[in-house]
Structure formats: structure tokens, C-alpha cells
Amino acid sequence: MIRRVLAATRLVLLVQARGYFPHTFALFVGMVVGVLLFVVPEGIAQLILPVFLVTEPGMLGLMAVAAHRYLELGSASVSALHVSPLRSGEYLVALLSASALLGTAAGVVTFAAVAGVDGRLVGLTLVLFAFAFLSGLLGFALSLRYPDFPRFLLGSIPAMVVWQLPLLAAFDLAPAAVVVWLPSAAGILALAELCRGDLSLPATAGWVLAGGAWAGAAFVLVQRLYARRLRSGWELA
Amino acid sequence: MIVSVRELAYRYPGATESVLRDLDFEIAEGEVFGFLGPNGSGKSTTQKLLTRILRGHQGRISVFGQDLETQGVAYHERIGVCFEIPNLYEKLTARENLDFYRRFYAGPCDPPEALLAELDLPEADRRPVGHYSKGMKMRVVLARSLVNRPKLWFLDEPTSGQDPEHAVRIRDLVRARADAGSTVFLTTHDMHLADTLCDRVGFLVDGRIASVGSPRELKLAHARRTVRVELRRGENLESQSFELDEPASKAAFLELLRSERVETIHTQEPSLEDVFLEVTGRRLLG
Structure with a gap:
């Protein structure tokens, strides 16, 4: 199983590289870092950094997963995967991991450029990856609802807004109790605390566990939805 | 039975409505x-069920002596599927498409270079397959379906988009693989491909098998023993048909052979297409 997941992850990464996915991420990171370093005053840059850390692995990752899925649906290449020994759950793990890797790399580079390199990077990487994986799951689940990427972009706006609501609590604009029930809350609040530099190792582990638990539960749900969709025959050539 | x-x-x-009804073969x-049938007859649905793309059928499908429903990853280790459409990663080269695909298999696989060469695809070609012609793409799909040395090989219109030379090459490849087990x-x-390649064919119409047999058996079973003769009379070329099962017609044919200058004689077996039309009342195309 691990061999197949690794092979599929490499395949997804290569397809995304040829499809200029990393270039898109790099462009976005370059713009964000440029604005934070040269346009926004230094104190403000550190303050609003969590917004960009949520956007890069979260929103970009979510869109990368969906874009990859629509790319494969368009060429019907995904059909060939599903008549190979690769299971639908393994494919899902590979797709989400590859996109999460891109998002995590983007977040780490942004953080290092703005806040510097320190011990927080380890915790940050873990939290970013878990958050990106979970956001990718949302992107995948939403893409099951829409037949093409433009309709996905339009249709997923409300979900994206709700997904980022915990940022209000991160900036003390809303009580944490209001948003903590959202699956994205653990990741967003952890990223905000990491940026402020007051997240301890046990706290980081707690946030990662909470995010991981949400990701695990969501994965089982999305994988079932996807398997049901595959069995119906709509998905494949 | 496999x-x-x-x-x-x-x-x-x-x-x-059901696409397939009480199918037996x-x-x-x-x-x-x-597996022959007009569009919408249920051919692709049957193949999708056999390759486990679709689930939830009624009735029983047994493959390799085991109920299909109970088979897991091992089943896909043993089958190969050549799709009707060029469903490739268009930004990857042919070699990359095959190389990544074979990494999903635990069993022995053939090297992509050998498969590509066998299908007249230069392995050194560094272009992404998106730049290939349709015929070349389809040959890559065919090569991909062979990477795991399948015991059961599903082919959906394998000669689609091929020029005559490559169509013959593919036909010979399929025959060779079948001869190898x-x-x-x-x-x-x-119909020409089915006639020249298949050991047996099944005619599928409206989700049911209308007839099964070898192409030769089916053609003989629906043949009228008729010969068509072309003969030269002065400057003119005339043709006549004779029913060999009618004594008078047979006698006239023999008399003609003795007395006239015969240019050509052709037996009049029906083509597989004719048999299909007679059995099903439907044309295969359209």
C-alpha cells in the first residue's frame, strides 16, 4: 500500500509540476513576501502573517486539489488509475499529500522570509501540513459537487469564507468558542499562536492532534463519498 | 473458464431501465x-463491470474461478485495460506514462522501452504525449495496458485511429499475446477485426446476447450456398448467381462451366456484418 501511495504521490507531483502548479505557488509566495517585507510596516507584517499562512496551504491547496482533479477528469486519466491496483483511498492520500507538500513549502518559505528562521519552523511545518491536508479534503469534497473548475470556484466561495472564520478568533475579533467547532479552527488558531511566538511544544502537539483527528474523520467521510461516486460510474471513462 | x-x-x-438483462457468456x-454490438447495446457497461469500474450488478460474474465481488487488489494485478479513448497524462512522455503506471503493480512488469518499441513508438521521444497524433496516443494506451503482463486483457476498439499498417501490427500483437496464454x-x-482476430464473438443487442459462436460457425450457419459467376459473352461481362441446394440451379451452373467462358467464380458467404444484421435485425454502426 505504501509503495502505491508513494508512486501515486510522485505521479501527482510530476503532473502538477508539468502543469505549473509549483510555479503558481511560487508566484503567490513571492507576491506575499514582497508585500509583507517591502510594503507593509514591519510590526503589521508580523501581525497579519497568519492570514497568508492560512491562505497558502489552505486556500491554494484546496484549489490545487480541485484543479488537479478536474485536470484528470478532463483527460480521463484517472480511469486508468482505477483499473490498476491503486485503491481510491490511496489515490486520495497521494493527491492530498502532494498538494499539502506544496502548500506547506509555500507557508514555510513565507514564514521564514517574514519572521526569520527559528525553532518554530518544526511545529509550523507539522501544523501547516495537517491544515493543508484538511483543506485539500474540503477542496476534494467540494469538487465532487461541481462538474468543472469555474463552477467549483464560484460554488466553493461560501465554504471558503466559513473555512477561514477562525481567523476572527485568531485576531480577537470573535470569541474562540464561536468558531472552535469548525474543522479549520485547530490549524488556524495554532498558526496564529505560532506567529505570535507563544505556542509551546505540548500546545503544538495538541493542535496537530486536533487537526489530525478532524483530517482523519473527514478523510473517511470523503473517501466513502468518492468510492460511492466511482461505483456509480459517473466519474470514469 | 477464465x-x-x-x-x-x-x-x-x-x-x-436496465442496460444489461440476463447476460450469459x-x-x-x-x-x-x-463483444459486438451497436452503440448503447451495453458493451462498455459489461466491460466496466468486468474491470470493476462499475459495481452493484445483479447476477454472477466469476473471473479466474472466483466471484468478482470477493476479489481485491490481486484482481487488478492480473488484468490489463485498454480504453477506447487516449486517457493519458498529456504533459508526460510516453515512457513516463508507462513508468509511473507500472509502479502500482507488485508483480513482474515489462519495461516501457520494450512495449513502446513493440508498438512502433520511439522510446527516445521526449515530447509529451499531448503532442502525439491520436493513433500514437492510442498505441501508448495499448502499451500501458500491457505493462503488468495481464492474464486477462480488455481491449476497447484497439485499432481506433490507426492506419492500416499499425492496425495489422496491433492485430498481430493481440494474436501473439493470446497464443502465449x-x-x-x-x-x-x-467487423473485419473481429472476423480475423476473434476465436468467438458474441452479438449484444439491447443488453442481451443474441448469438455466440466462432465467426466461421456463425457465417456458415447463416450462409446460403450460392455461387456468383462472371462470364464473358463477346464484349460483355455478365454475372449470374446459382443456388447450389436447388437441383435445377446446380445443373445450370455445371452446364455453364462446360459451355461458357467463365471469368470468375465467387462463393457468397455472408460477412459477419450480414450475420449480425440477420440475427439482430440491427446494423452494427449507427
Whole structure:
């Protein structure tokens, strides 16, 4: 199983590289870092950094997963995967991991450029990856609802807004109790605390566990939805 | 039997009518079995059920002597599927498409270079397959379906988009693989391909098998023993047909051979297309 997941992850990464996915991420990171370093005053840059850390692995990752899925649906290449020994759950793990890797790399580079390199990077990487994986799951689940990427972009706006609501609590604009029930809350609040530099190792582990638990539960749900969709025959050539 | 299908029925979710109804057929090891039928007859649905793309059928499908429903990853280790469409990663080269695909298999695989060469695709070609012609893409799809040395090979219109030379090459490849022990499930509209390649064919119409047999058996069973003769009379070339099972017609034919200058004689077996039309009342195309 691990061999197949690794092979599929490499395949997804290569397809995304040829499809200029990393270039898109790099462009976005370059713009964000440029604005934070040269346009926004230094104190403000550190303050609003969590917004960009949520956007890069979260929103970009979510869109990368969906874009990859629509790319494969368009060429019907995904059909060939599903008549190979690769299971639908393994494919899902590979797709989400590859996109999460891109998002995590983007977040780490942004953080290092703005806040510097320190011990927080380890915790940050873990939290970013878990958050990106979970956001990718949302992107995948939403893409099951829409037949093409433009309709996905339009249709997923409300979900994206709700997904980022915990940022209000991160900036003390809303009580944490209001948003903590959202699956994205653990990741967003952890990223905000990491940026402020007051997240301890046990706290980081707690946030990662909470995010991981949400990701695990969501994965089982999305994988079932996807398997049901595959069995119906709509998905494949 | 490698494949045994009994009373197979399938209805797509939300559909009111079944696509397949009480389908029965068997395929022996090493056999090339042609599945022929007009568009919408249920050919692709049958193939999707056999390759486990679709689930939720009624009836029984047994493959490799085991109920299909109980088979896991090992089943896909043993089958190869050549799709009707060029469903490739267009930004990857042919070699990359095959190389990544074979990493999903635990069993022995053939090297992509050998498969590409066998199908007249230069392995040194560094272009992404998106730049290939349709015929080349389809040959890459065919090569991909062979990477795991499948015991059961599903082919959907394998000569689609090929020039005559490559169509013959593909036909010979399929025959060679079948002779080496692979079982082939061929779905096609191409009656000539079915006639020259298949050991047996099944005619599928409206989700049911209308007739099964070898192309020769089917043609003989529906043949009228008729000969058509062209003879030269002065400057004119005339033709006449004779029914060999009618004594008077047969006698006239023999008399003609003795007395006239015969240019050509042709027996009048029906083509597989004619047999299909007679059995099903439908044309294969359209």
C-alpha cells in the first residue's frame, strides 16, 4: 500500500509540476513576501502573517486539489488509475499529500522570509501540513459537487469564507468558542499562536492532534463519498 | 473458464431501465472473445463491470474461478485495460506514462522501452504525449495496458485511429499475446477485426446476447450456398448467381462451366456484418 501511495504521490507531483502548479505557488509566495517585507510596516507584517499562512496551504491547496482533479477528469486519466491496483483511498492520500507538500513549502518559505528562521519552523511545518491536508479534503469534497473548475470556484466561495472564520478568533475579533467547532479552527488558531511566538511544544502537539483527528474523520467521510461516486460510474471513462 | 457471466443485469443509478438483462457468456483461457454490438447495446457497461469500474450488478460474474465481488487488489494485478479513448497524462512522455503506471503493480512488469518499441513508438521521444497524433496516443494506451503482463486483457476498439499498417501490427500483437496464454475480451465495431482476430464473438443487442459462436460457425450457419459467376459473352461481362441446394440451379451452373467462358467464380458467404444484421435485425454502426 505504501509503495502505491508513494508512486501515486510522485505521479501527482510530476503532473502538477508539468502543469505549473509549483510555479503558481511560487508566484503567490513571492507576491506575499514582497508585500509583507517591502510594503507593509514591519510590526503589521508580523501581525497579519497568519492570514497568508492560512491562505497558502489552505486556500491554494484546496484549489490545487480541485484543479488537479478536474485536470484528470478532463483527460480521463484517472480511469486508468482505477483499473490498476491503486485503491481510491490511496489515490486520495497521494493527491492530498502532494498538494499539502506544496502548500506547506509555500507557508514555510513565507514564514521564514517574514519572521526569520527559528525553532518554530518544526511545529509550523507539522501544523501547516495537517491544515493543508484538511483543506485539500474540503477542496476534494467540494469538487465532487461541481462538474468543472469555474463552477467549483464560484460554488466553493461560501465554504471558503466559513473555512477561514477562525481567523476572527485568531485576531480577537470573535470569541474562540464561536468558531472552535469548525474543522479549520485547530490549524488556524495554532498558526496564529505560532506567529505570535507563544505556542509551546505540548500546545503544538495538541493542535496537530486536533487537526489530525478532524483530517482523519473527514478523510473517511470523503473517501466513502468518492468510492460511492466511482461505483456509480459517473466519474470514469 | 477464465470468465463466466450468469444472468448479469445492471441498471445505472437513477435510470429507469436496465442496460444489461440476463447476460450469459463464458470465455476460455487463451481465447480472444469479441463483444459486438451497436452503440448503447451495453458493451462498455459489461466491460466496466468486468474491470470493476462499475459495481452493484445483479447476477454472477466469476473471473479466474472466483466471484468478482470477493476479489481485491490481486484482481487488478492480473488484468490489463485498454480504453477506447487516449486517457493519458498529456504533459508526460510516453515512457513516463508507462513508468509511473507500472509502479502500482507488485508483480513482474515489462519495461516501457520494450512495449513502446513493440508498438512502433520511439522510446527516445521526449515530447509529451499531448503532442502525439491520436493513433500514437492510442498505441501508448495499448502499451500501458500491457505493462503488468495481464492474464486477462480488455481491449476497447484497439485499432481506433490507426492506419492500416499499425492496425495489422496491433492485430498481430493481440494474436501473439493470446497464443502465449493471455485471454482477450475485445469490444469493437470493427467487423473485419473481429472476423480475423476473434476465436468467438458474441452479438449484444439491447443488453442481451443474441448469438455466440466462432465467426466461421456463425457465417456458415447463416450462409446460403450460392455461387456468383462472371462470364464473358463477346464484349460483355455478365454475372449470374446459382443456388447450389436447388437441383435445377446446380445443373445450370455445371452446364455453364462446360459451355461458357467463365471469368470468375465467387462463393457468397455472408460477412459477419450480414450475420449480425440477420440475427439482430440491427446494423452494427449507427
